[in-house]
Amino acid sequence: HDADAQRAFDDLIANERRIEPRDWMPEAYRKTLIRQISQHAHSEIIGMQPEGNWITRAPSLKRKAILIAKVQDEAGHGLYLYSAAQTLGITRDEMTDQLIDGRARYSSIFNYPTPTWADMGAIGWLVDGAAICNQVPLCRASYGPYARAMVRICKEESFHQRQGFEILLALMQGSPEQRVMAQDAVDRWYWPSLAMFGPPDDQSPNSAQSMAWKIKRFSNDELRRRFVGMLVPQAEALGVTLPDPDLRYDADQGVTAMGEIDWDDFFAVLRGDGPCNAERIQRRRTAHEEGAWVREAAAAYAAKQAAPRTE
Numbered sequence: 515h516d517a518d519a520q521r522a523f524d525d526l527i528a529n530e531r532r533i534e535p536r537d538w539m540p541e542a543y544r545k546t547l548i549r550q551i552s553q554h555a556h557s558e559i560i561g562m563q564p565e566g567n568w569i570t571r572a573p574s575l576k577r578k579a580i581l582i583a584k585v586q587d588e589a590g591h592g593l594y595l596y597s598a599a600q601t602l603g604i605t606r607d608e609m610t611d612q613l614i615d616g617r618a619r620y621s622s623i624f625n626y627p628t629p630t631w632a633d634m635g636a637i638g639w640l641v642d643g644a645a646i647c648n649q650v651p652l653c654r655a656s657y658g659p660y661a662r663a664m665v666r667i668c669k670e671e672s673f674h675q676r677q678g679f680e681i682l683l684a685l686m687q688g689s690p691e692q693r694v695m696a697q698d699a700v701d702r703w704y705w706p707s708l709a710m711f712g713p714p715d716d717q718s719p720n721s722a723q724s725m726a727w728k729i730k731r732f733s734n735d736e737l738r739r740r741f742v743g744m745l746v747p748q749a750e751a752l753g754v755t756l757p758d759p760d761l762r763y764d765a766d767q768g769v770t771a772m773g774e775i776d777w778d779d780f781f782a783v784l785r786g787d788g789p790c791n792a793e794r795i796q797r798r799r800t801a802h803e804e805g806a807w808v809r810e811a812a813a814a815y816a817a818k819q820a821a822p823r824t825e
């Protein structure tokens with residue numbers, strides 16, 4: 515039976531068809547999807563913290579309203595992705611516990627501080643820009659619920675990237691101090707946003723299998739290079755300098771050379787030794803504990819609704 519099921523699964527993948535929750539799937543396929551989708555969901559939720567830091571400090575009501583909308587979107591992205599992961603047999607509580615106990619990964623990029631308002635621009639332009647580069651191909655991932663979640667997320671991500679670009683543009687057209695602040699934020703966020711795409715292809719143990727299963731469509735290095743190619747003309751439009759003196763780009767071939775990423779810093783962040791790892795997890799743990807009463811109230815209400823009427 516399993517041999518037939520495996521053949522049917524392989525045919526679906528080979529024919530670019532979607533695998534749905536009720537379809538038979540290899541345990542390893544299920545496991546790697548739970549790994550990637552739960553980490554993706556954790557990234558969205560933890561990603562609310564660096565930006566949330568500036569909601570009360572935004573320079574105008576307009577910026578505050580846009581930032582609140584963006585942070586709220588990230589919570590929604592987390593919800594879609596946790597729900598997609600739950601179709602594979604893991605519960606929301608298990609995933610939350612894994613994150614709070616420090617057993618789950620989330621994107622390295624959210625372990626850096628956001629000391630100035632320009633960071634809101636750099637995060638929107640660079641981090642959400644990188645996320646779009648990585649997430650558009652995931653709209654074609656072989657697992658149905660993940661691919662469908664990505665379609666909705668990518669639409670909202672484009673707004674996130676645009677508002678970040680616009681924040682930096684406003685600063686670059688402002689005072690000399692604002693220009694310095696914008697360039698400083700780009701200098702601090704450029705390399706970590708390239709590392710978001712994952713380790714170099716020759717140090718990416720999951721890529722080969724993930725590409726065979728058509729979860730990952732392009733390699734880490736390929737998407738990274740594509741992302742930098744998108745940034746070059748946008749950096750020129752902004753008037754900011756990308757902090758890579760070895761970067762070579764031409765309009766036809768795109769990026770032809772790039773400097774080296776500091777992989778020691780990346781792997782230190784993955785080990786939990788980044789500037790903000792402890793703070794991010796502590797914040798998430800506190801939010802979970804302080805939210806216990808909401809979960810209890812919702813459960814009590816649901817139980818009351820489900821109980822047979824007595825009158």
Ligand code: 3HC
Nearest residue numbers: 554557558561620621622645709710711712718719720721
């Ligand atoms: N941060 C943390 N861990 C990372 C990482 C990163 N940027 N890049 C790689 N890793 C981890 C992997 O999870 C893997 O560890 P694991 O086996 O314990 O899970 C290890 O490093 C080796 O990496 P691989 O390349 O072999 O792993 P993958 O094939 O899973 O590729 C990935 C990594 C490209 C991040 C892939 O998992 C992926 O595409 N994930 C979905 C995209 C995602 O998570 N995006 C988060 C961006 S933030 C965001 O979306 C919020 C935005 O809206 C602001």
